[in-house]
Structures are given as structure tokens and as C-alpha cells.
Amino acid sequence: xxxxxxxxxxxxxxxxxxxxxxxxxxxxxxxxxxxxxxxxxxxxxxxxxxxxxxxxxxxxxxxxxxxxxxxxxxxxxxxxxxxxxxxxxxxxxxxxxxxxxxxxxxxxxxxxxxxxxxxxxxxxxxxxxxxxxxxxxxxxxxxxxxxxxxxxxxxxxxxxxxxxxxxxxxxxxxxxxxxxxxxxxxxxxxxxxxxxxxxxxxxxxxxxxxxxxxxxxxxxxxxxxxxxxxxxxxxxxxxxxxxxxxxxxxxxxxxxxxxxxxxxxxxxx
Amino acid sequence: xxxxxxxxxxxxxxxxxxxxxxxxxxxxxxxxxxxxxxxxxxxxxxxxxxxxxxxxxxxxxxxxxxxxxxxxxxxxxxxxxxxxxxxxxxxxxxxxxxxxxxxxxxxxxxxxxxxxxxxxxxxxxxxxxxxxxxxxxxxxxxxxxxxxxxxxxxxxxxxxxxxxxxxxxxxxxxxxxxxxxxxxxxxxxxxxxxxxxxxxxxxxxxxxxxxxxxxxxxxxxxxxxxxxxxxxxxxxxxxxxxxxxxxxxxxxxxxxxxxxxxxxxxxxxxxxxxxxxxxxxxxxxx
Amino acid sequence: xxxxxxxxxxxxxxxxxxxxxxxxxxxxxxxxxxxxxxxxxxxxxxxxxxxxxxxxxxxxxxxxxxxxxxxxxxxxxxxxxxxxxxxxxxxxxxxxxxxxxxxxxxxxxxxxxxxxxxxxxxxxxxxxxxxxxxxxxxxxxxxxxxxxxxxxxxxxxxxxxxxxxxxxxxxxxxxxxxxxxxxxxxxxxxxxxxxxxxxxxxxxxxxxxxxxxxxxxxxxxxxxxxxxxxxxxxxxxxxxxxxxxxxxxxxxxxxxxxxxxxxxxxxxxxxxxxxxxxxxxxxxxxxxxxxxxxxxxxxxxxxxxxxxxxxxxxxxxxxxxxxxxxxxxxxxxxxxxxxxxxxxxxxxxxxxxxxxxxxxxxxxxxxxxxxxxxxxxxxxxxxxxxxxxxxxxxxxxxxxxxxxxxxxxxxxxx
Numbered sequence: 001x002x003x004x005x006x007x008x009x010x011x012x013x014x015x016x017x018x019x020x021x022x023x024x025x026x027x028x029x030x031x032x033x034x035x036x037x038x039x040x041x042x043x044x045x046x047x048x049x050x051x052x053x054x055x056x057x058x059x060x061x062x063x064x065x066x067x068x069x070x071x072x073x074x075x076x077x078x079x080x081x082x083x084x085x086x087x088x089x090x091x092x093x094x095x096x097x098x099x100x101x102x103x104x105x106x107x108x109x110x111x112x113x114x115x116x117x118x119x120x121x122x123x124x125x126x127x128x129x130x131x132x133x134x135x136x137x138x139x140x141x142x143x144x145x146x147x148x149x150x151x152x153x154x155x156x157x158x159x160x161x162x163x164x165x166x167x168x169x170x171x172x173x174x175x176x177x178x179x180x181x182x183x184x185x186x187x188x189x190x191x192x193x194x195x196x197x198x199x200x201x202x203x204x205x206x207x208x209x210x211x212x213x214x215x216x217x218x219x220x221x222x223x224x225x226x227x228x229x230x231x232x233x234x235x236x237x238x239x240x241x242x243x244x245x246x247x248x249x250x251x252x253x254x255x256x257x258x259x260x261x262x263x264x265x266x267x268x269x
Numbered sequence: 270x271x272x273x274x275x276x277x278x279x280x281x282x283x284x285x286x287x288x289x290x291x292x293x294x295x296x297x298x299x300x301x302x303x304x305x306x307x308x309x310x311x312x313x314x315x316x317x318x319x320x321x322x323x324x325x326x327x328x329x330x331x332x333x334x335x336x337x338x339x340x341x342x343x344x345x346x347x348x349x350x351x352x353x354x355x356x357x358x359x360x361x362x363x364x365x366x367x368x369x370x371x372x373x374x375x376x377x378x379x380x381x382x383x384x385x386x387x388x389x390x391x392x393x394x395x396x397x398x399x400x401x402x403x404x405x406x407x408x409x410x411x412x413x414x415x416x417x418x419x420x421x422x423x424x425x426x427x428x429x430x431x432x433x434x435x436x437x438x439x440x441x442x443x444x445x446x447x448x449x450x451x452x453x454x455x456x457x458x459x460x461x462x463x464x465x466x467x468x469x470x471x472x473x474x475x476x477x478x479x480x481x482x483x484x485x486x487x488x489x490x491x492x493x494x495x496x497x498x499x500x501x502x503x504x505x506x507x508x509x510x511x512x513x514x515x516x517x518x519x520x521x522x523x524x525x526x527x528x529x530x531x532x533x534x535x536x537x538x539x540x541x542x543x544x545x546x547x548x549x550x551x552x553x554x555x
Numbered sequence: 556x557x558x559x560x561x562x563x564x565x566x567x568x569x570x571x572x573x574x575x576x577x578x579x580x581x582x583x584x585x586x587x588x589x590x591x592x593x594x595x596x597x598x599x600x601x602x603x604x605x606x607x608x609x610x611x612x613x614x615x616x617x618x619x620x621x622x623x624x625x626x627x628x629x630x631x632x633x634x635x636x637x638x639x640x641x642x643x644x645x646x647x648x649x650x651x652x653x654x655x656x657x658x659x660x661x662x663x664x665x666x667x668x669x670x671x672x673x674x675x676x677x678x679x680x681x682x683x684x685x686x687x688x689x690x691x692x693x694x695x696x697x698x699x700x701x702x703x704x705x706x707x708x709x710x711x712x713x714x715x716x717x718x719x720x721x722x723x724x725x726x727x728x729x730x731x732x733x734x735x736x737x738x739x740x741x742x743x744x745x746x747x748x749x750x751x752x753x754x755x756x757x758x759x760x761x762x763x764x765x766x767x768x769x770x771x772x773x774x775x776x777x778x779x780x781x782x783x784x785x786x787x788x789x790x791x792x793x794x795x796x797x798x799x800x801x802x803x804x805x806x807x808x809x810x811x812x813x814x815x816x817x818x819x820x821x822x823x824x825x826x827x828x829x830x831x832x833x834x835x836x837x838x839x840x841x842x843x844x845x846x847x848x849x850x851x852x853x854x855x856x857x858x859x860x861x862x863x864x865x866x867x868x869x870x871x872x873x874x875x876x877x878x879x880x881x882x883x884x885x886x887x888x889x890x891x892x893x894x895x896x897x898x899x900x901x902x903x904x905x906x907x908x909x910x911x912x913x914x915x916x917x918x919x920x921x922x923x924x925x926x927x928x929x930x931x932x933x934x935x936x937x938x939x940x941x942x943x944x945x946x947x948x949x950x951x952x953x954x955x956x957x958x959x960x961x962x963x964x965x966x967x968x969x
Contacts, residue, residue: 037811040400090278116531120293202379414799
């Protein structure tokens with residue numbers, strides 16, 4: 001059928017556009033500079049080299065950076081999921097004065113570009129004595145307006161009869177939230193967790209601003225050092241990109257079943 | 270006790286957002302009314318001086334124009350491309366699931382990495398794009414250095430990065446459409462295109478608005494991608510409001526002036542969002 | 556397991572405590588353990604080991620001071636340093652940026668300490684031995700606010716496979732650049748943004764300049780225009796270089812063997828050699844006036860006004876610029892010495908790389924020295940001007956508008 005051919009043609013072009021750059025990146029991290037310049041039309045290395053990976057390994061305290069990244073992105077994501085879902089529960093399930101105002105305030109924060117608040121936030125962290133500390137790194141990012149928004153939408157799609165049944169059994173709000181709503185919200189949790197984790201993992205500016213100590217540097221911050229001023233070593237830069245991408249890719253392929261299923265059943269409406 | 274409960278639930282989030290987003294944005298309004306410089310002993314009050322200066326700043330006009338172009342074009346293309354993919358890949362079989370994952374993958378890559386990789390790919394000397402077009406005898410185009418092509422190229426990469434996200438959300442929306450709608454329409458003898466137009470799209474409207482809202486905000490705040498790929502050049506042809514305020518604030522240390530730009534951006538974002546959310550909430554109430 | 560570690564830590568702490576009390580002092584800079592100083596710099600290039608060596612040697616020679624240097628991209632420093640220094644959280648010492656007149660902003664906000672420990676010997680800042688232009692660049696209201704962290708001149712890098720003999724006059728340079736542009740190779744690769752300044756050198760060679768001593772633009776004068784025209788023609792018509800390159804992009808093209816010549820500083824040499832380029836380094840050719848000229852480039856090293864250890868910090872910057880440290884630094888990095896008393900050093904003169912860069916120190920000019928709003932003159936006027944005229948070729952129109960823009964920024968009242 002022509003529509004079917006058309007459909008697969010469209011999807012096929014899209015796939016090529018998406019996959020080729022990714023393959024090129026991975027392959028490029030194994031290519032020599034001469035190979036890159038000599039065969040710009042090539043996708044696969046003509047001669048393989050580990051120069052890029054060796055460069056990254058020898059110049060970075062790699063495990064330390066990795067550990068910091070996991071710590072920062074992991075703890076912050078866990079807190080975000082907890083705080084966002086609690087906040088969303090109140091917004092979706094409780095009736096109280098000021099609910100609309102609270103919801104709008106949350107939405108407004110979604111509209112603030114990070115660069116705008118950078119300097120005031122830095123000064124605040126200073127007054128709190130939180131610069132160069134893990135709480136300074138984690139607490140300000142431990143909630144996200146987008147997550148609250150997503151949870152709220154999801155919770156509203158859960159039939160209210162379920163809460164009422166629980167309430168008849170004498171459950172309070174905390175119990176309903178923890179025992180009824182959250183277990184049903186696994187797909188939303190997966191979605192918010194994955195999106196937050198990738199955002200935090202990829203964040204470069206924030207860790208740099210909060211900590212000046214090399215002991216607290218995260219992976220992207222460490223890798224940014226290779227974007228040096230003078231000579232671009234493509235293999236090292238691409239190797240850095242692949243390395244920082246790898247954990248995300250693993251997390252993504254592990255979580256994607258829940259995630260795709262999650263965002264599908266969440267019925268965002 | 271009961272009155273306090275909602276605020277207990279919302280406490281942590283609201284406190285964090287209040288202290289680390291809302292209060293700082295108020296402070297930046299205060300900065301914007303001064304000739305504010307980080308660390309200076311005096312921060313002279315200039316009233317609306319920074320704002321009147323903005324109106325006459327050709328760089329600002331250009332950045333505002335670029336930001337709007339990027340936003341409108343990215344959003345339109347993203348929703349169209351994402352919808353096409355979502356419609357093509359709704360089914361739950363293994364093939365479409367794998368393909369969906371592939372399309373979604375760019376979403377999890379950092380913007381800086383995406384920018385760097387595309388910058389390399391588009392480089393006329395080492396990039397695959399130039400290499401292939403030269404091999405085909407078309408010669409190499411310097412995409413990011415052409416004043417005419419740089420902005421469309423940035424928009425393209427922005428679409429490349431986010432199309433998968435739009436697709437996933439729309440797939441979710443499609444799945445939420447009750448099957449009875451289609452059955453009823455099929456009984457009426459509707460053809461495929463008619464189904465799309467009269468059943469699918471209307472039912473998908475809330476999801477479309479949601480995704481439009483998110484993509485619009487993201488595009489209005491576009492920074493990393495531009496910063497890495499072009500730095501706002503050539504000749505400010507890809508300069509956005511955020512790259513400009515970043516340059517003013519962090520390279521030239523004109524914090525007050527940068528804060529004024531950021532407030533203009535903030536107001537633009539709020540206006541656009543309120544407009545979109547009005548429609549959105551209207552449907553929400555149904 | 557866990558307990559053991561805690562006990563070990565406690566024991567360690569107790570031992571340190573005993574040692575401290577044994578010395579009889581707490582802190583306060585004098586008696587206690589070593590004073591810790593932090594330094595931020597943006598030297599991520601091939602010259603990085605040279606700076607790290609200075610720190611290492613300093614620590615070895617000063618057991619009472621422990622200096623830790625953090626190297627991060629200039630961009631990052633630029634984002635963090637102003638607010639970090641404002642809140643007293645920043646490093647004791649930093650090289651804020653390599654931009655022209657970068658220190659001015661920090662002087663204005665009282666973020667940097669006026670350096671007073673000047674004099675003779677390795678523990679004092681030997682200002683009388685610095686190149687005079689450098690002292691002038693870092694002096695505001697008769698007070699010295701920074702020392703040069705380095706001093707580089709630019710030379711002509713050429714690929715011996717593509718150019719047999721380096722040009723010695725500007726006319727030859729233009730001729731060679733056009734001739735070598737063939738078969739997918741560029742004759743003279745030129746960066747115009749995020750780069751060490753190459754275009755000003757071309758202008759100086761052809762008898763023009765950007766801003767005069769009175770802070771008024773000279774770019775729109777007949778000399779200014781005439782100094783740009785031949786180069787614009789070469790780029791636009793002869794395609795001796797792609798347009799709009801950043802420094803890093805231009806460097807990659809040269810290091811891939813796709814460019815015959817490039818104007819660059821000593822930091823680039825190690826990379827080019829390891830990339831397998833048959834590398835030649837020659838002085839910049841003589842200009843139309845018959846005189847030689849090149850760009851001198853320096854990054855300031857300044858002390859925070861809020862440091863708790865101003866004396867030790869000054870001691871460190873003094874050591875950094877000392878004769879001992881600089882001799883070693885020049886030998887390992889190929890940078891010309893920033894001190895005049897090393898200009899005739901026999902060891903340096905014998906070094907083929909250092910000697911080329913060092914021989915040009917007398918001809919070196921700084922880019923926009925002490926020009927008000929220098930960063931903006933560069934980013935808002937000069938860079939866009941070059942980007943515009945290399946694309947549309949309208950030198951007269953471009954320079955006219957750049958001229959008035961520069962005058963506005965510098966406050967020239969002409």
C-alpha cells in the first residue's frame with residue numbers, strides 16, 4: 001500500500017538521521033586525526049586507535065569523577081521523585097485554599113532560564129555556607145517543576161474511587177499517598193526519574209558553580225577540560241563524549257521498557 | 270492540622286523552588302534596575318535605564334528576533350515530525366518499540382555533546398556531511414559559517430535532539446484515546462484520513478498542547494546548543510536572548526544589563542505560556 | 556572494618572592535634588601547619604605542564620606554604636571568579652582571563668590586591684625586570700594589580716611539505732599564501748573569533764592599527780582600511796583561509812596538514828609536532844614599513860583582595876615570575892621569557908623554538924592595551940568587522956560603522 005511505503009520511507013529517513021551521527025561519534029572516538037581529515041566521508045575507522053581513551057584515562061581522576069556524578073545525580077533524583085510526587089499529590093488530590101496559586105507558582109519556575117538566577121543563587125549558597133558542599137550541590141536541584149507537573153497529570157488520571165475505598169478503610173492522606181497512589185505511579189516515577197537523572201548527569205554549569213574543589217567535580221565538568229583552547233584533539237573529545245554517554249545509555253536501555261510503557265500509560269492529558 | 274496537611278505535602282518542593290528560583294528571579298529584577306556589577310562597592314540606581322538601553326540595542330533586537338524564529342520554527346517542525354513518527358510507531362510490537370527507543374535516544378544526550386558532535390559533523394573539512402556532499406560532487410557547504418544557513422542549521426539540530434521526546438509523549442497520548450471512538454467512527458464508515466482528522470487529532474489535542482508548551486519553553490531558553498555550535502555567530506545571526514545575556518553578564522560583567530534582558534525573556538516566556546496554558550487548562554477541566 | 560577506619564581517622568586527628576599544639580601556634584598565618592593557597596588558571600593547552608612545574612618547585616622550596624593549582628577552561632573561570640571573589644570564596648590567586656585588559660574589571664570592583672612586595676630577589680616581585688609593556692598593562696592608578704603569568708609572542712608556523720622557505724616580507728607572505736592555496740589546501744589559515752588575535756598582526760604588517768594611543772579608533776582611517784583590504788581580498792577571492800574559524804578550528808586544519816601557514820603562539824608547537832607535521836617556525840615577516848611586528852600576549856596573575864594570606868600569595872607570584880622559575884618554564888614550553896634579564900640567556904638562545912619566539916619580543920605589541928571596554932571592542936566591534944568584510948568584501952562600509960562603534964565604547968570624543 002502506498003501509505004505503508006510512505007510510512008516506512010519516512011521512518012527510515014528519520015532513523016538514518018538519528019543513527020548515523022551516533023555511530024559517527026562512537027567510531028570517531030577510535031579514529032586518528034589524519035583519518036578524520038583524510039576520509040571525511042568515512043563512517044568506520046580506517047586505522048583504529050585508542051589514543052582518545054588513553055588521553056581521557058591518563059589525564060583524569062576518572063573513578064572519582066564517576067563516583068561524584070553517580071552520587072550527585074543519584075541522590076538528587078531520588079529526592080526529586082519523593083518531593084515532586086508529594087507536592088503533586090497535594091495539588092491533584094487535596095482541596096485547599098491557595099492550590100491554584102501554588103500550582104501557578106510551580107509553573108512559573110519552569111519558565112525561568114537557569115542563567116538568569118545563577119548569580120543570586122550563588123550568593124545565597126554563600127550566605128548559607130553551602131558552597132563546596134554536597135548539600136549545596138544537591139538540595140537546590142532536589143525538585144523540578146516539570147516533575148511536579150507530570151506527577152500531577154498522572155495522579156489526576158488515577159480513579160478517585162481507589163482513594164475513597166482506602167479512606168473508608170480508615171487510611172489517612174499519607175497512607176493513601178504511600179500505599180495507593182505511589183504503587184500505581186511506577187510508570188510516572190520511571191519517567192520523572194529517568195528525565196531528571198539524565199538532566200543532572202549532563203549538567204555542566206551547576207556543579208562547576210557550586211564547587212570549586214576538584215574533589216567534587218563531576219564527569220562532564222572534568223571532561224570539559226578537554227575542550228581546551230588551542231589544539232582540538234577530536235578523538236579525545238569524542239572519547240569523552242562516548243564515556244559520559246555510556247552510563248546514560250545503559251540506564252536508558254535498562255529503564256526504557258518501564259519508561260516507554262510508563263509515559264504511554266500515564267496518558268498525559 | 271487538616272489545614273496544614275497540604276502544605277506539609279508541598280513543603281519541600283515549594284521551599285526549594287521559592288528559595289532557589291523565585292526569590293533569585295526577584296533579586297534579578299532588583300539588579301536590572303541598577304547599573305549592577307558583581308562585587309562593586311556601589312550599584313548605582315538607573316531605574317528603567319537598562320530597559321531603554323535594550324530597546325535601542327541592535328544586538329538585542331537581533332537576539333529577540335532569532336529567539337522567536339527558533340521557537341516558532343522548532344516548535345512547528347518538532348510537533349509535525351513528532352506527530353508523524355508517533356502515528357507511524359504507535360503499535361506495541363517489538364519493531365516499533367526498538368525504533369522508538371532509537372528516536373528517543375538523542376533526548377538523553379547532553380546538549381553540549383549534541384552541539385559538539387554536530388559541529389564536527391558539519392565541519393567542511395572533517396565532517397561526514399561535507400565529506401559525503403563532496404563525494405557526490407556537490408562541494409562542501411560551511412553550514413555554521415554562512416549567515417543565511419547558520420540559523421536554520423541550529424533549528425535543525427534542535428529538532429534532531431527533541432523529536433524523539435515529542436514522539437514519545439504523543440504516542441502516550443494516542444494510546445490514551447479510547448478504542449470506542451474509533452469503533453464508532455468505523456461504523457460510520459470513516460476513511461483513514463477522516464479518522465485522523467475527526468477522531469485522532471481532536472482527542473490528541475490536550476497532549477499536543479502539553480508537548481507544545483514544553484517545547485516552546487525549551488526553545489525560548491535555548492543556550493547550550495548555540496553556545497557550543499556557533500557562540501551566537503556568525504555576526505550574531507544565531508544569537509539568542511540567553512546567549513546574549515550570558516555574554517553581557519559573564520564576559521562583560523554587566524550584570525544589571527543582563528538581568529534586564531533576562532526579565533524581558535522571562536516576560537516573553539510567561540506570556541507565551543499563559544496563552545498556551547489557558548487553552549490547555551480549558552481542556553483539563555473536561 | 557568500619558570501626559577500624561574511624562579509629563585510624565581519630566588517631567590521625569589526635570596526632571595532628573598534638574603536632575599543632577607542639578608547635579605552639581594555632582593559625583593566623585605564622586606558626587601553624589603550612590599555609591594553603593589555591594590558584595585558578597585556564598592553562599589547558601600544551602603549556603600546562605610548565606605551569607604545574609612552577610607550582611611543584613615552589614612547594615618544594617617553601618615547606619611552610621602549600622599551593623594547589625586548579626586548571627579549568629577560561630570560560631569557567633570567567634563565570635565563577637567574579638562572584639567567587641566577591642564572596643571571599645574564590646581562590647587566593649587566579650589568572651582571570653587571557654582577554655585584552657581583563658584585569659580592569661576586577662580592579663574596578665576592588666576584587667584584586669595591589670601588589671606591594673616588589674623589589675629584588677626571588678621572593679620579591681622583580682617589576683624592573685619585566686617587559687615594560689607588561690608592567691604598564693597591569694598598572695592602574697600607579698598601582699600594580701597583577702604580574703604576567705606568561706608572555707607569548709606569535710610566530711609564523713609553516714608546513715615544510717607545502718612551503719619550502721618561509722616568507723620574510725609581507726609581500727612574500729601574501730604571495731606564498733595565494734600560491735599555496737591549491738588542491739584543497741589553505742595558504743594561510745586565519746581564525747577570527749575565540750582565538751589568539753591573528754588579524755591585528757596582519758593589519759600591523761600592512762601599516763594599520765585598531766585603536767590609537769588616545770583611545771580613538773584608527774580602523775576607519777585610510778591607513779586602517781588599506782591595511783585590511785589586501786587580506787580581505789586574499790580570503791574572499793583567493794580563499795587562502797575559510798572564514799569564521801575559531802582558534803581551535805584553525806589549529807586543527809593546520810595540524811591535519813591542510814594549511815601551509817598559520818600565525819600562532821608557542822603553545823601550539825607540541826601538538827603540531829605530535830600530529831606529525833614537518834614543522835617550521837619562522838619570525839613574522841617584516842611589514843610594509845620594513846619593520847618587523849608581532850602580537851605579544853599575556854595572561855595576568857592576580858591576588859584576591861580577600862585572601863587571608865596576602866604575604867604568602869605575593870611570595871608565590873614573585874616566585875612564579877622569578878628568574879629561576881622562568882628560565883625553566885621557557886625551556887620546557889618554548890615560551891619567550893617574560894623577563895628582560897633572560898633575553899640574552901645563552902641556554903635559551905640555543906633552543907631553536909624559544910629563540911624564534913624570544914627574538915620577536917622587542918617587536919611585540921599587545922592587543923588593545925589598557926583600552927576601556929577592550930573586551931567589548933573585541934567582541935562587539937572588531938570580530939564582527941572581520942567576519943563581515945571577509946564575507947561581503949565591503950571594507951569601506953564595514954570599517955566606517957566599526958569605527959563609530961569603537962569610539963562609543965572607548966569613550967573617544969573625537
